[in-house]
Amino acid sequence: MKPVDVDDLVAGVREGSRQHVARAITLLESRRPDHRESARALLGRLADRTGGAVRVGISGVPGAGKSTFIDALGVRLVEQGHRVAVVAVDPSSRRTGGSILGDRTRMARLAASDDAFVRPSPSGRHLGGVARATRESMLVLEAAGFDVVVVETVGVGQNEIAVSEMVDTFLLLTLARAGDQLQGIKRGILELADVIAVNKADGDGELPARAAARELMGAMRLMMPGRDVRRPPVLTCSALTGAGLDEVWQAVLEHRAHLEERHSLAARRAQQQQDWMWALVDAELTDGVRSAPAVQAERAAIEEAVRAGTTSAVEGAARVLSLYAAQLRAAEDPPTARPNG
Numbered sequence: 157m158k159p160v161d162v163d164d165l166v167a168g169v170r171e172g173s174r175q176h177v178a179r180a181i182t183l184l185e186s187r188r189p190d191h192r193e194s195a196r197a198l199l200g201r202l203a204d205r206t207g208g209a210v211r212v213g214i215s216g217v218p219g220a221g222k223s224t225f226i227d228a229l230g231v232r233l234v235e236q237g238h239r240v241a242v243v244a245v246d247p248s249s250r251r252t253g254g255s256i257l258g259d260r261t262r263m264a265r266l267a268a269s270d271d272a273f274v275r276p277s278p279s280g281r282h283l284g285g286v287a288r289a290t291r292e293s294m295l296v297l298e299a300a301g302f303d304v305v306v307v308e309t310v311g312v313g314q315n316e317i318a319v320s321e322m323v324d325t326f327l328l329l330t331l332a333r334a335g336d337q338l339q340g341i342k343r344g345i346l347e348l349a350d351v352i353a354v355n356k357a358d359g360d361g362e363l364p365a366r367a368a369a370r371e372l373m374g375a376m377r378l379m380m381p382g383r384d385v386r387r388p389p390v391l392t393c394s395a396l397t398g399a400g401l402d403e404v405w406q407a408v409l410e411h412r413a414h415l416e417e418r419h420s421l422a423a424r425r426a427q428q429q430q431d432w433m434w435a436l437v438d439a440e441l442t443d444g445v446r447s448a449p450a451v452q453a454e455r456a457a458i459e460e461a462v463r464a465g466t467t468s469a470v471e472g473a474a475r476v477l478s479l480y481a482a483q484l485r486a487a488e489d490p491p492t493a494r495p496n497g
Contacts, residue, residue, distance in 0.1 A: 159190075160183060160190075160191065160194040162194050162197050162198050162201070164176070165179060165180050165183070165198055166198060166201045166202060168180075169198075169202060169296055169299050169300050170202070170205065170299060170300070172300045172301045173300075174273060176300075177273060177296060177297065177300045178275070180198060180296045181275055181289065181293045181296055183195050183198065184198075184199075184289040184292040184293055184296065185277075185289040187443070195292065198296075199292060199295055199296075202295060202296065202299035203295075205298065205299035206295045206298045206299050207298065207425070208298060208303065209241075209294075209297070209298045209302060209303050209304060209305045210303065210304050210305070210324065210325075210408070210409070210412060211294065211305050211307070211322070211323040211324045211325070212304070212305070212306050212307070212323055212324070212325050212326075212327055212408055213306075213307045213308075213309065213316075213319040213320055213322070213323035213325070213326045213327065214226060214306060214307070214308050214309070214327045214329060215308070215309040215316045215319065215326070215327075215328060215329070215345065216328055216329030216330055216331075216355075217329075217330050217331065219331065220329045220330055220331045220355050220356075221329070221331070221355050221356060221395050222308055222329055223244070223262035223263055223308065224262065224395045224396075225329055225353075225355055225393075225395040226242055226263060226266070226306055226308055227262070227263040227264070227265055227266045227395070228395040228396075228398060228401060229395075229401050229404070229405065230242065230263070230266040230269075230272055230304075230306070231265050231266050231269070231272075232398065232401055232402070232405075233304055233405070234266070234269050234271045234272055238271070238303055238304050239271045239272070239301055239302045239303055239304070240266065240269075240271065240272045240273075240302065240304045240305075240306065241272070241273045241274075241275070241294075241297040241300075241302035241304070241305045241306070242263065242266065242272070242273070242274045242275070242305075242306045242307075242308060243275055243276075243277050243290055243293050243294060243297070243305070243306070243307050243308070244274065244275070244276045244277065244307075244308040245276075245277050245290060245307065245308065245309045245319065273297060273300075273302060275293065277289060277290045277293060288435075288436065288439055290307065290319075290322065291322050291432055294307070294322070307319050307322065307323055316345050316348060317348065320348045321428055321431055321432075322428055322432070324411075324412055324415065324421060324424065324425075325350045325351060325408050325411045325412060326348050326349055326350050326351075327349070327350065327351045327352075327353065327404070327408065328345060328346070328348070328349035328351070328352045328353070328388075329353050329355050330352065330353070330354055330355070330368070330372070331354060331355050331356050331361075331365070331368070332354060332356070332357075332361060332364035332365045332367065332368035333368070346375070346376070346379065347379070349388045350388050350408075350411045351388050351389055351391070351404065351407045351408055351411060352369075352372055352376075352388050352389070352390045352391070353390075353391050353392070353393050353400070353404045354366075354368045354369045354372070354390070354391070354392045354393070355393055355394065355395055356394060356395075356396070357392035357393055357394050357399065357400060358394035358396050358397045358399065362392075362394075365392045366392055369390045369391065369392050372390045373387075373390045376388060376390065386414065389407045389410075391403055391404050391407060444480075445476060445477070445480045448479070448480050448483050449483065450479040450480065450482060450483035451476055451479050451480055451483075453479075454475070454479060455476075458472050458475055458476060459472070
C-alpha cells in the first residue's frame, strides 16, 4: 500500500485545498498504527496554524432542526465573509461501524459553498461517543483557513459533554412544545449551555417559541441564582426565515468576548488540551488491551463465561487486565538464554 505523503498533505492543507483537507481527515480517522503515526506528524506540522477559529458546539432536543439551523447560519456567515467548517458527530453502528446520518444532504446549501466544508465524524466507541478524530479534524480545518468551526451532536447522551469540552461556546437549540415547555430538556445539558436558542419561531410557532424562551429564562434564574452569575442568554430564531440568526451569532461572539475579557478562553483551551491528552491515553490503553495477543487468546472464552453467568463482569475484567499485565511483564523481562554446555 502506498505510504502517506505527509509533506504533500501539510502543503495542501496550508493552501486550503479541499481535497487535501478531506484526505487529511480520512487519515486522522484511520486506526492503523502507521496511519496514527503519520497523523501525529501531520498535526505537529500544522500546529502553528491552529487555534484561531471560533469553535462552536451545537446540540439540542430531537426535532429542534439542528442541521437546518446550521445550514442557514453557515450560509449567512459565508455571505458575511467567513469560511465555515462543520464536523457533524455521526452515530455509528457498534456492530458494523457504519454511520446512519447524511448531514451533507441536510446542509445542502452550505455544503455546496466553496467557503464551507461539511464532514460527518463517525462516533465509534471512544470518548463518550465522540470520535477521537473530531478534535483533530477541527485542527486541520483551522490550519486550512476556516475561521468558524461548528461541531454538531445528535443529542444522544455523553456526546454533549464531550463536545462541550472541545469548543469555546456550547449552543443549545430547542423548540416550543405543547404543554410543559421544559419537557425533554435535561438539567445537565442546560448547565452546559452558553447560549440557548428556541428554533422554529415563525408563523404559528412564533408565540409559543417566545413563551418557551421566557420559561427557559425563568428556569435559568432558578438554576443559577445570584447577581454576578452569567446566565446563558435565551433567544428565539427561525432557520426557515432567518429571523433571529444574527442575534444568535452575536450572542456566540459576546460569550467568546466574555471569556477573553476574563482571560479564561486560553485557560479553557488549555484545560481542554489536558483533558484530551488523558482521553487519548484512555483510548489507546483500551485499544492496547483489546488487541494484546494474550488477551485475544482467551477473550472469546472470557466473554462466553460472562454471558453465561459463570463469571461475573468484575471477575472477567480482572482476568483481562491480569493477562495484559502478564504480557507487559514478559515483554519487559524476556527469558534469559541458557549457557551452552
